[in-house]
Amino acid sequence: MVSSPAPTAHSPNRSHIAAANFRAILNALARPGRVETAIPFRAAPEPLFPAAAAILTTLVDTDAPYWLSPRLRTPEIDAYARFETSAAAAQDPGQADFLLGDWSEIAPIATAGRLRIGTAEYPDRSATLILTVEALAQTADGGCTVCVDGPGVETQHRFQLALSEQADAFFAFLARNRTGFPLGVDVILTAHDRLVGLPRTARVMREA
Amino acid sequence: MYVASKGGENAINAAHKLMAEARRGDPSVAELSVAQIREQLRLAVARVCAEGSLYDFDLGALAIKQSRGDMIEAIFLMRAYRATLPRFGYTQPIDTARMMVARRISATFKDLPGGQILGPTFDYTHRLLDFKLAAEGGEAAPAQTAPADPTPPPHVLSLLNREQLIEPAGVAAPEDQAAPPDLTRSPLELPACRALRMQALARGDEGFLLGLAYSTQRGYARNHAFVGELRIGMVEVEFDIPEIGLTVSIGEIEVTECETVNQFTGSKTEPPQFTRGYGLAFGQSERKTLAMALVDRALRWRELGEDDLGAPAQDEEFVLSHVDNIQASGFLEHIKLPHYVDFQAELELIRTLRREAFERRTQNQEAAE
Amino acid sequence: MTATQQPDATATASDSPLWRERAVWFSELAKADGAALNQLWADFGINPEHELLRAPEIGLVMARGRVGGEGEAFNLGEVSATRCSVRLLGKYAGVEGHAYALGRDRRKAKIAALCDALMQTPLSERVAAQILTPLYVKRQAADRSAAEKAAATRVEFFTMTRGED
Numbered sequence: 061m062v063s064s065p066a067p068t069a070h071s072p073n074r075s076h077i078a079a080a081n082f083r084a085i086l087n088a089l090a091r092p093g094r095v096e097t098a099i100p101f102r103a104a105p106e107p108l109f110p111a112a113a114a115i116l117t118t119l120v121d122t123d124a125p126y127w128l129s130p131r132l133r134t135p136e137i138d139a140y141a142r143f144e145t146s147a148a149a150a151q152d153p154g155q156a157d158f159l160l161g162d163w164s165e166i167a168p169i170a171t172a173g174r175l176r177i178g179t180a181e182y183p184d185r186s187a188t189l190i191l192t193v194e195a196l197a198q199t200a201d202g203g204c205t206v207c208v209d210g211p212g213v214e215t216q217h218r219f220q221l222a223l224s225e226q227a228d229a230f231f232a233f234l235a236r237n238r239t240g241f242p243l244g245v246d247v248i249l250t251a252h253d254r255l256v257g258l259p260r261t262a263r264v265m266r267e268a
Numbered sequence: 269m270y271v272a273s274k275g276g277e278n279a280i281n282a283a284h285k286l287m288a289e290a291r292r293g294d295p296s297v298a299e300l301s302v303a304q305i306r307e308q309l310r311l312a313v314a315r316v317c318a319e320g321s322l323y324d325f326d327l328g329a330l331a332i333k334q335s336r337g338d339m340i341e342a343i344f345l346m347r348a349y350r351a352t353l354p355r356f357g358y359t360q361p362i363d364t365a366r367m368m369v370a371r372r373i374s375a376t377f378k379d380l381p382g383g384q385i386l387g388p389t390f391d392y393t394h395r396l397l398d399f400k401l402a403a404e405g406g407e408a409a410p411a412q413t414a415p416a417d418p419t420p421p422p423h424v425l426s427l428l429n430r431e432q433l434i435e436p437a438g439v440a441a442p443e444d445q446a447a448p449p450d451l452t453r454s455p456l457e458l459p460a461c462r463a464l465r466m467q468a469l470a471r472g473d474e475g476f477l478l479g480l481a482y483s484t485q486r487g488y489a490r491n492h493a494f495v496g497e498l499r500i501g502m503v504e505v506e507f508d509i510p511e512i513g514l515t516v517s518i519g520e521i522e523v524t525e526c527e528t529v530n531q532f533t534g535s536k537t538e539p540p541q542f543t544r545g546y547g548l549a550f551g552q553s554e555r556k557t558l559a560m561a562l563v564d565r566a567l568r569w570r571e572l573g574e575d576d577l578g579a580p581a582q583d584e585e586f587v588l589s590h591v592d593n594i595q596a597s598g599f600l601e602h603i604k605l606p607h608y609v610d611f612q613a614e615l616e617l618i619r620t621l622r623r624e625a626f627e628r629r630t631q632n633q634e635a636a637e
Numbered sequence: 638m639t640a641t642q643q644p645d646a647t648a649t650a651s652d653s654p655l656w657r658e659r660a661v662w663f664s665e666l667a668k669a670d671g672a673a674l675n676q677l678w679a680d681f682g683i684n685p686e687h688e689l690l691r692a693p694e695i696g697l698v699m700a701r702g703r704v705g706g707e708g709e710a711f712n713l714g715e716v717s718a719t720r721c722s723v724r725l726l727g728k729y730a731g732v733e734g735h736a737y738a739l740g741r742d743r744r745k746a747k748i749a750a751l752c753d754a755l756m757q758t759p760l761s762e763r764v765a766a767q768i769l770t771p772l773y774v775k776r777q778a779a780d781r782s783a784a785e786k787a788a789a790t791r792v793e794f795f796t797m798t799r800g801e802d
Contacts, residue, residue: 074692122357123453142510143690143722146356321714323700324741350715354696356737361701361710368780370787378794386790414791416784423706438708448701448711462704463711470702470713501787507698511722511735514660518667518698519739521716527705548702550714 077101081118088248088257093208093217093264095198096255101144105136111250112160112190117144119188120158125150129161160190164225170233175245183242186260195222196251205267208258218267219256221249227266234264291336305329314522314551315339319593320346321452321471323521323550340473340593347594358447360506360515364525364548366420369501371552374424376494376529382421387500388552424497425527425544434529434542438462458585465567465588470549472591474556480581481559484566489579491565492531493545500524500552524549526557530565532572543572563587653773656765662756666749667738669772677768678748683760685729687751690722693743721746729758 077099084096097111104113120126120141128137128149142148150156154174159166166189169175178186195203196219203222209215223230237244237260244260258264292299306313306329313328320328320343327346335341371387374380386392428434448463456468469477484491504517526547534540545565547557566581580586590596654661666674697715704711718739725732734754736746755764 122355146510148510318714322697322717323714323739324717326741327717350697353717354694355715356696356698356718356720358699358712359701359716361703362713364702364706368784370783371790384792385787386792387787388790411786412789413782413785414789416781416788418784425705436708437705438703448709450699450712452699452712452715461709463709466702466704466711467713470711502783505698505700505716505739507718507737509663509735509737511733512659512663514663516660516667516737517664518718518737519716520668521700521739523702523713525706544705546705546708548713 074101078118081114084255085115085118085248085257088255089246089259090212090257091217092210092212092257092259092262093206093219094256095196095219096257098253098255100253105134105140107192108132108137108140108160109192109250110253111255112192113140113144114253115190115248115250115255116141116158116160120145120147122147124157125155126158126160127151127153127156129159129165131162131165132160156187158188158190160192162192162225163223163230166191167226167229167233170245177240177243177245180243183244186243187245189245189247191247191249193221193223193249193251196220196249196254196256207265207267208262210262212259212261221256222251231264231266234258234262238263291334300333302326302329302333305332311552312337312339314553315474315556316342316346318550318553318556319343319471319473320350322346322350325551340597344594344597357507357510360508362503362505362521362523364499364503364523365423367499367501367503367523367525368520369421369499370522371501372421372497372499374495374497376496377424377427380421380424380427382417382419385421421499423527425529428496428529428542432541435532435544437544438546456588458588460584460588462564462568462571465564465584466546466548468588468591469547469560469563472560473593473596474553474559476591476593476596477559477563478555480566480587481562483579484562484581489566489569489577489582491545491562493528493562493565494530495558496527496529496544498524498526498554498558500554522551524551524553524557526554526561528558528561528565536573538573543568652777653770656756656761656769659753659756662765662769663736663753665769665772665776666736666752668776669738669745669749670775671740671742671745673772673775674745674748674768677771678752681764681767683755683763685725685751685755686727687723687725687734687754689747690724690733691720693719693721693746695719695741695743698739717741719743719746721750723747723750723754725754725758729754732757 078101081098084098088094088096098114100110100114101117104110116126122145125147126141126145126149128141133149138149153159153166153169154176157176159169159175175189176185176187178184197203198219203220204227206219206221208217208219234247237247241260246260247258249256249258306325309329309332310325312332313325316328316331316339317323317325320331327349328342331342331345332339334345369385369387371389372382372385374384378384425434425437429436449461449467451464451467451471456464460468485493500522502520502522505519505521506515507518508515524547528545530543530545532541532543543565545561545563547560547564549557549560563581566579567584567587569576569582576582656662696718698718700713700716701710702713703709716739718737719741720735720737721743722733722735725734732754734750734752734757736749736753738746738749752764752768755761
């Protein structure tokens with residue numbers, strides 16, 4: 061009986077990878093708009109990106125519920141996530157600390173006001189969106205150029221973002237998200253092994 | 269105010285070396301092994317595990333050895349160690365009705381199903397120092413045996429419950445209800461639900477609970493407690509194994525459970541009925557769980573429609589804020605660390621006030637002359 | 638592998654489970670005395686080729702209780718635990734074994750995970766007979782001994798009858 065998909069063996073220096081990934085996520089959120097690279101622990105089943113898998117493994121455990129979008133809810137990803145986090149994915153996105161998926165899948169949840177945005181006493185009790193985009197690059201690499209400033213940014217950080225579906229709505233959402241500070245959600249964009257942090261403090265502008 | 273100051277390193281290093289030597293004591297006396305502490309100072313280890321909120325008798329024994337028997341220091345070591353470990357998850361609630369009992373007594377009924385099992389108890393000893401233990405090499409006589417009943421004895425209070433003479437044991441939460449609050453994950457919020465109070469009391473200081481429980485017996489919110497049942501023994505720990513999707517017993521732990529039967533005269537809505545207090549802790553922790561049950565009962569005054577008598581044991585904020593001996597000793601003992609700058613400010617203030625007072629007195633004297 | 642015929646003595650304890658359900662063998666391995674399991678594993682003599690999916694890892698589980706034994710759940714305190722996951726290579730490649738056990742015995746967790754994997758292979762009967770059943774018998778004996786010692790401390794009340802005549 062084979063109970064879960066075939067992951068490759070864990071690297072012996074798992075804790076070093078975890079530390080490096082934690083640093084990458086920390087940097088991404090401290091320096092919004094800078095492209096960081098995650099190190100995969102072990103091959104994640106498609107279509108879960110290595111960067112999203114690394115964030116899941118590094119930050120999620122039984123005390124931090126996560127939610128997988130319908131597209132990511134394959135038996136292989138389910139088993140992978142269950143093994144790495146020791147927890148099953150939450151059914152209710154409104155309960156989740158971490159939501160993984162495409163913007164087009166998470167947008168309706170955001171529109172319905174069901175994302176956790178924290179409370180006045182505990183603004184940290186809010187969700188982090190781990191969004192799948194088509195590409196991320198620090199330099200011109202196709203897609204639109206995004207310009208970020210705010211805390212953690214000395215002048216400006218610019219990166220290339222390829223997001224084909226509902227891009228306008230996404231930027232409108234980010235702008236709205238910023239106005240509710242200190243409440244709101246934090247966003248991490250992922251593409252393959254790359255990630256970009258857009259915390260609620262970031263001012264995000266799209267250049268024509 | 270804290271200002272970094274240097275110059276203590278050599279003294280601190282020397283003090284730690286001296287402490288290590290003092291811990292070892294006279295080297296001509298054999299050194300204690302951790303296994304000896306675990307086996308022979310078992311109740312001390314149980315207390316360190318209960319209040320350290322970490323069940324691991326080997327670690328508890330090591331902590332006692334390292335702390336030279338200072339229990340709160342040992343508990344501190346356990347709390348610090350547990351903070352370094354990942355949490356795999358939450359167990360299914362332990363089922364104390366299926367406990368393999370080593371001890372089970374009731375002060376309310378003489379004859380009861382399963383009987384009174386005294387177990388390894390200090391009760392009925394004469395509290396006379398036993399100098400035979402001071403002599404070296406005393407092997408204990410083997411314990412007696414008798415045929416055992418394979419079925420675990422039922423909870424005594426369930427017998428009263430059958431006739432509805434006592435309130436139910438609490439509100440059984442349906443499976444899908446929100447998880448109980450966890451003090452180790454989110455800050456204490458008041459008013460606390462009973463589940464949160466239970467967690468705080470279970471890891472709370474035995475001495476503090478003993479004092480509070482005693483105060484209720486002496487009349488500060490008296491709640492007329494009888495020990496309905498006290499049981500000590502091993503219970504299974506069942507855990508949902510995410511990798512295989514099954515709930516499995518992954519081992520056993522020793523716990524002590526105490527249920528008290530308390531007087532209750534009824535209210536406008538409730539007919540007279542006995543009420544309950546509950547205590548549960550890791551290891552053989554009899555005094556602790558008994559005290560816990562009395563304090564639990566005292567804290568329930570609002571829910572049972574009783575009067576607030578202003579007693580300390582009824583004051584949830586007072587009890588829950590002061591029951592943790594690591595919080596308490598941390599704040600208490602930090603005042604022995606250097607406060608040179610604070611004190612300089614105080615000193616300056618006192619000098620100024622004295623100078624002013626002195627000047628006023630001189631002026632008054634001059635005016636009088 | 639050259640399996641010598643095992644004596645029957647270890648194979649049958651009359652009340653031993655049949656070891657058909659994974660939860661039952663998983664739990665027996667979890668409750669095993671570490672030294673005993675280590676010895677039985679050495680005597681078993683087959684160390685299957687495997688890779689570690691999760692090297693033995695020490696952590697905690699939060700134990701819960703219920704108010705009054707059956708009321709609302711609460712967090713009692715944490716218990717040390719160790720887990721390990723393996724996947725067999727070679728002949729039974731792909732079979733996964735997992736282990737969770739209270740305590741901090743890494744070696745025990747790894748052997749338990751290997752046994753869990755082998756229980757899903759044609760070697761299961763040998764694992765059951767040579768490892769699981771002896772563990773069960775040993776544990777039962779220890780439990781029975783403890784229960785009999787406790788039973789000896791049971792109070793046998795006798796009532797003095799007052800003379801009425």
